Amino acid sequence: xxxxxxxAQEIMEAACKTLGRQVNIMEVCGTHTVSIFRNGIKSALxxxxxxLSGPGCPVCVTDQSYIDTVLQLADRDDCVIATYGDMIRVPxxxxxxxxxxxxxxxxxxxxxxxxxxxxxxxxxxxVFVAVGFETTAPATAVVVKEASEQGIxxxxxxxxxxxxVPAMRALLSAKNxxxxxxxxxGHVSVIIGYGAFAEIVEDFGRPCVVAGFEPMQIxxxxxxxxxxxxxGKAELxxxxxxxxxxxxxxxxxxxxxxxxxxxxxxxxxxxxxxxxTLKLKDRYSRFDALxxxxxxxxxxxxxxxxxxxxxLCGLIEPPQCSLFERTCTPEEPVGACMVSSExxxxxxxxxxxxxxxxx
Amino acid sequence: MCLAIPAxxxxxxxxxxxxxxxxxxxxxxxxxxxxxxxxxxxxxxxGFAISLVNEEEAKKTCxxxxxxxxxxxxxxxxxx
Numbered sequence: 130x131x132x133x134x135x136x137a138q139e140i141m142e143a144a145c146k147t148l149g150r151q152v153n154i155m156e157v158c159g160t161h162t163v164s165i166f167r168n169g170i171k172s173a174l175x176x177x178x179x180x181l182s183g184p185g186c187p188v189c190v191t192d193q194s195y196i197d198t199v200l201q202l203a204d205r206d207d208c209v210i211a212t213y214g215d216m217i218r219v220p221x222x223x224x225x226x227x228x229x230x231x232x233x234x235x236x237x238x239x240x241x242x243x244x245x246x247x248x249x250x251x252x253x254x255x256v257f258v259a260v261g262f263e264t265t266a267p268a269t270a271v272v273v274k275e276a277s278e279q280g281i282x283x284x285x286x287x288x289x290x291x292x293x294v295p296a297m298r299a300l301l302s303a304k305n306x307x308x309x310x311x312x313x314x315g316h317v318s319v320i321i322g323y324g325a326f327a328e329i330v331e332d333f334g335r336p337c338v339v340a341g342f343e344p345m346q347i348x349x350x351x352x353x354x355x356x357x358x359x360x361g362k363a364e365l366x367x368x369x370x371x372x373x374x375x376x377x378x379x380x381x382x383x384x385x386x387x388x389x390x391x392x393x394x395x396x397x398x399x400x401x402x403x404x405x406t407l408k409l410k411d412r413y414s415r416f417d418a419l420x421x422x423x424x425x426x427x428x429x430x431x432x433x434x435x436x437x438x439x440x441l442c443g444l445i446e447p448p449q450c451s452l453f454e455r456t457c458t459p460e461e462p463v464g465a466c467m468v469s470s471e472x473x474x475x476x477x478x479x480x481x482x483x484x485x486x487x488x
Numbered sequence: 489m490c491l492a493i494p495a496x497x498x499x500x501x502x503x504x505x506x507x508x509x510x511x512x513x514x515x516x517x518x519x520x521x522x523x524x525x526x527x528x529x530x531x532x533x534x535g536f537a538i539s540l541v542n543e544e545e546a547k548k549t550c551x552x553x554x555x556x557x558x559x560x561x562x563x564x565x566x567x568x
Contacts, residue, residue, distance in 0.1 A: 160490055187489045213534070215489050239535025241517065261534075264490040268534045271519050316490040319531065319539045371545035372531050378538055381520045471489060 133345065137352035138173065144355035145177040152178050153307050154354055155300075155443050157293060158314030159186030159471025160342050166480035168344040174351070181443030182473035184296050184399060185314055187261045187289075188215045189441060189465045189472045192395040193429025195260075195289045196221035196465075202256050202287070202422065203229040209250060210234045211243035212258035219468045220432070240272040247276070247284035256418045260289040263320045266407055267381035270388040273413050285418035288407055290389070293317050294325055295405035296396060301333050304399060304442040310336040310354040312347070315369045320385075322377025323367040330365045339367035388413050395428050397465060398438030437464035440473050447477040454478065492533035494541050500526050507532060 145152055156162060162182045165171065171180060184190045200221045203210045210226060214236045217226045226234045237243045240257060247255035259269040269286060276284045293314060301308060313326050318339045326337035336357040340350030350368050357364050367373045385407065394406030409417045419426065431438060435457070436450040447453050447466070457463040459475055466472035470479075495509035495516070503519045507530070518524040521537040529546070530537040 158490065213489070241535055261489055264492070264533055264538070267520050267538070268536045271517070271536070314490065316492050316531075316533060316538070319492070371542045372539040378520060380522055381538060384520065469489075 130345070134173065134348060137348045138175070140352040140359070141178050141355045142175050144359045145175050147359045148309075150177070152309050152355070152358060153181055153443070154178065154310050154312055154351060155181040155183040155308045156312040156314075157183040157185040157297060158312075158317070159189070159469065160316070161185065161312060161314065161340070161347065162473055162476050163471055164342045164344065164347060166476040168347075169480075170344055170347055173348065178351070178355070180312075180351075181308065182440070182476070183300065183308075183311075183443055184396065184441045185293075186466070186469050186471040186473075187265070187291065188219060188469035189437065190291060190296070190396045190398070191216075191219070191260055191289050191465065192397050193221060193431060194395065194427050195287070195429070197429060198419075198424055198426075199226065199256075199258055199287060200224065200229070201424070202418065203233050205233075205254075205422075207254050208233060209246060209253045209255045210258060211237045211246050211255055213237065213260065215469055215471075216258050216260060218462065219465055220462060240268040244272040244276055244281065244284055247281055251283060254283050254285060254421070257284070257286045258289070259286040260291075262291055262293050262314070262317045263381075263385070264314075264316045266290040266385050266389065267320065267378075270384040273388050273409065273416050274384065276416060277413060282415075285416055285421050286409070287418040288389070288409060290407035291394070291396065292391065292405050292407065293321075294328065295391075295402050296399060297326075297329050298332075299396075299399050299402045299405070300442060301329075301335070305444055308335065308443060309358060310338070310363075312350050312354065313337050313339040315339060315341045315346075315373065318367065318369065318373045318377065320378050320381045322375050323365060323373055324375040325377065327365050330363050334363045336363045337365050339369050339373050341369040341371065395426070396441075397429075397431070398441035401428070432463050435464040437466045437474070440466050447474040448481075450474070490533065492531045492538065494529055494546065495532050497524060497526050497528050497530060497537075500524070505537065507537075 243257040389407035391404035392408035462468040466474040495507035499506040529541040
């Protein structure tokens with residue numbers, strides 16, 4: 130194992146030397162971010178290899194307007210909000226879901242639990258807070274189909290589902306051109322297949338390598354990227370061979386396509402991105418909470434002083450935000466990147482403190 | 489949020505499975521993985537099986553973890 134780490138380090142050193150400058154690799158997955166910090170991976174990398182945490186945490190990239198809409202619905206007596214636990218503490222106008230009446234907010238572990246809640250509460254409108262990337266979207270599609278087949282008429286979803294590849298395109302096109310390569314998300318790739326990143330390789334000439342979440346997977350993924358950079362190449366590759374294939378899960382892709390269609394949508398930090406979100410198709414639009422409750426999607430305003438947007442684009446690191454650790458902490462978060470345990474700010478707060486104290 | 493865990497399918501009735509993850513048994517659906525069968529090791533995310541796990545490949549990771557654990561027990565390691 131040590132030999133493998135050493136070999137990987139040599140490849141990374143060589144890339145920094147060949148390029149003669151700082152090498153910026155962005156991970157686009159919150160689970161990678163946490164693993165990188167928890168396992169101290171940065172300390173094993175050359176000084177000139179920089180890891181940037183991109184828009185890979187679904188909670189972090191969820192636009193403020195979505196949060197405010199959820200909170201608005203949570204105030205209604207006729208609604209019950211069913212949500213994954215990740216969203217419960219995200220602050221918005223007038224608090225967070227945690228501060229709303231207990232009876233109106235239920236944490237679920239699966240979309241199936243949300244549908245069951247609707248069946249168990251026929252006198253309430255159950256709204257499922259459907260956030261997440263392609264990994265999570267198929268689970269929402271399954272229950273929308275089930276609700277339709279079973280004639281459930283008090284179940285709605287507020288789709289905040291997002292697509293990873295359009296965000297990577299938007300980042301490179303408009304926000305941050307200094308990204309040399311991407312460490313691509315493992316479980317999103319289980320669904321979409323590593324082949325889905327081919328357009329980033331072809332259109333932007335950036336290496337895209339899918340890795341799993343064990344430290345050695347991440348280190349070998351980074352080494353593969355560096356091998357390509359040294360050779361002046363950009364290729365598509367997966368080192369997460371236990372579960373990721375080139376085509377991905379076609380049954381899951383099919384059910385997403387059956388229920389949803391890509392639509393333009395807002396991302397925190399990245400603004401409006403063309404065809405980057407999933408909207409229910411017309412045949413399932415009766416399950417759309419926005420339509421049912423007559424709500425409009427408007428861009429949200431970020432909270433004053435919060436620089437989550439720049440963090441998500443890899444333009445700054447969390448300690449460069451003046452709120453970080455001062456007024457924004459995991460106990461009292463101002464921005465979404467501090468709320469989610471997978472957010473870059475929360476990871477810096479939790480794992481970066483000792484290092485900063487030592488400096 | 490995209491966390492997923494490997495678990496083995498113990499029982500299967502249509503698309504409702506009972507899976508075992510390190511001794512913990514719970515229900516999961518195989519709607520998104522119609523090819524899954526009893527005895528398969530699958531990846532579970534938010535209550536759904538999303539992929540078969542290639543056991544040969546997964547074993548390499550497990551072996552590595554084992555190696556790291558053994559290494560941590562050796563007296564010569566540099567502790568920090």
